[in-house]
Amino acid sequence: MTADQDKSIKSLVEQRIPGKSLDAAFYTSDDIFKLDMREIFGRHWIFVAVEPEVAEPGDALVVNVGLSSVILVRDDNGDIRAFHNVCRHRGARMIPEGATMIGNIVCPYHSWTYGLDGKLKFYEHMGAEFKPGCNSLKPVALRSIGGLLFICLSDNPPTDIDDMARVMEPYLAPHNLREARIAHQADLIEEGNWKLTMENNRECYHCGPNHPELTIPLFAYGFGFSPTELDEQGRAEAQRYTDLVDASCSRWEGAGVPSREVDELTGRPTGFRTQRLPIDQSGESYTMDTRAACRIPVGAVQDKALGALSFWTQPNSWHHFMGDHIITFTALPLSANRTLVRTTWLVHKDAVEGVDYDLERLTEVWKATNQQDADLVAIAQQGAEDPAYEPGFYSPYTEGLVEKFAAWYIERLKDSLA
Structure with a gap:
């Protein structure tokens, strides 16, 4: 990045107005995209997978984050490890993206072979001075929180992930993600910048x-609302929803299931938020009839x-844990205007498709929702690329979490550009 480019980006960061969407360049600029990949996705904890994706010894999964x-x-x-997918000989990519099963990690170029612990086991023609112990695979920082796998590509990962783990392990433990299995996984390419994907996720103004x-399954008043725009009946319904949230949280926590809101989305490198909320009608699951999809x-x-x-x-995931199944989402940037959204549905490891659950019923709500969101992100990207675009005001009632995402993002850029 040239000095002029750096100065221009710093100016955009400094002039960001709280409560308004970001300048167009944050969604369209290739230079800012490269900065995002270096400073956001290269230095922060990124959610990439769940433990059941590597359930048994020898199970491997390759995830690409930008150029890494x-x-x-x-x-x-039985321990999960993470390594850079780069051979220590001449740097060849060793395993293609996706899931596989391996006994060793073998480079297809010159057959250098590494154990599942990353240590170099086999090589040829390197001479007496060669030291195999100095040529193990380069490790990647890895943390499992309740079975959710986070990586950090930096050599100095943010240590505040310990705080997130301390808070979230009790919240996630009742759902026993580590004893689940993958029922279905779907990849969707959204034609928009990764920040538009995340902003869209952080509000239900559009729902x-x-x-x-x-x-x-979602309550209307859980989306947020303007109190001054409600009539008497609307205010009564909103109050009933608030009372239901309080009563439900008290009941769940009384049963030893942590549920109350924790909001740490800003002011820290590893931003996060959690809350258990009631589901409408039967209260059981994100399905078309709100009843459990898995027995x-x-x-x-x-x-x-x-x-x-x-x-x-922050910066790239959201998750929903219910009594019958779990859904995880990760957003991985592909370019300034394309983002991969990967959705994973999990059920108990003993659940049998067609016997204990119907796959279509399990996935239909979020398959439809994901495509609808992708369509919305695409038109938001088109708007950001239009010369007429200018930052607009967020709703203080329904887009508070969008503002927190934007504020966190600007905080992190300020920190890195400083």
């Missing part, structure tokens, strides 16, 4: 007219009306 490729593998001792499936609970809690524990992390 990372191998996640469960070793012979009413755009998500007919999702708004069946076998994913955790130890037998209360079917467990609502949905939502967990958001």
